[in-house]
Amino acid sequence: MNEDNSDHMAQIIDGKALATRIREKMKDRIPQLEAQYGRRPSLYVILVGEDPGSRIYVRNKINAATSVGMDARLIHFDDDVSESDLLNLIHVLNEDPLVDGILVQLPLPAHMNEERVVDAIAKDKDVDGFHALNVGALWQGTHGITPCTPKGIIQLIMSTGIPIAGKIAVVVGRSNIVGKPVAKLLLDENATVIITHTRTPDLKAMTTQADILVVAVGKERLITADMIKPGAVVIDVGITRNADGKLVGDVDFEAARKVAGYITPVPGGVGPLTIAMLLKNTMECFLNHAETHSRVSKLWTTIINARIGSK
């Protein structure tokens, strides 16, 4: 691909369409699962307080889960609820065999310890994948729940058909919810990964090496066209509102399109995949619970038959 080719336009990776396809498949499968296991996957979302952004995110998650046929419930607390009340609720949901997924919408009010709250969620119901044991499983490469946004980013890259193995992937941002986990997932796919942050001396020197560039910062136009390798796959995770109140990413989209090979828009790129992956994680938790339940039931049948037989 040639940088001088002024007609060149990157292909847009349509996150909305990809997420719709994933959700449609799930929608078709849920009635079959209900017939097999006698119940549908269930997701409980806990919201504390009235933050307008959080209210929108929570509503979108509940609507998405309901639209594919899951049983989705919202539990809404006032922002002065005590941490111990919240923890007690989580413990009750942890013990409830009809609950597959529990999600506490972050951020929590300042009087709560987020880490303690997230780690109170049962590891096998932690659909966000933020529990310390799931984070450990991700880094050890053992079985756990993978956080939604990083998981969605990998799906977006794979949807281009460009193999990840052998590529140089540069991640801008090193947060626990996006930057670090997506870097690990890219490593798992055999990319050579560079993680950059505010202390990276020459960001452009790193980003221009990237065959795959994932930007998760939250700063409008941080990545300009001259920072992109021609033909690169560019995944823009950032979401901020610009001076006109418009939702924008971290990449100067219009200019970047003339250089990149593939690029995600904001909105309509990573966001829809994050929600689709939340549904996938809920489905995985459900299948895990339903299978365990059916194995335990069979064991009980064996034990009861043995008792009857020995009388």
Ligand code: NAP
């Ligand atoms: P975060 O916790 O604030 O982390 C931002 C990261 O960017 C930090 O690691 C920071 O480096 C790095 N950074 C800041 N300025 C930089 C610069 N000039 N050059 C290089 N690195 C820089 O944010 P986050 O939670 O990861 O979220 C990032 C963005 O993604 C936000 O806009 C958020 O809204 C969006 N997001 C979108 C979705 C979605 O579903 N679409 C999901 C999650 C997040 P240091 O570590 O050195 O401070």
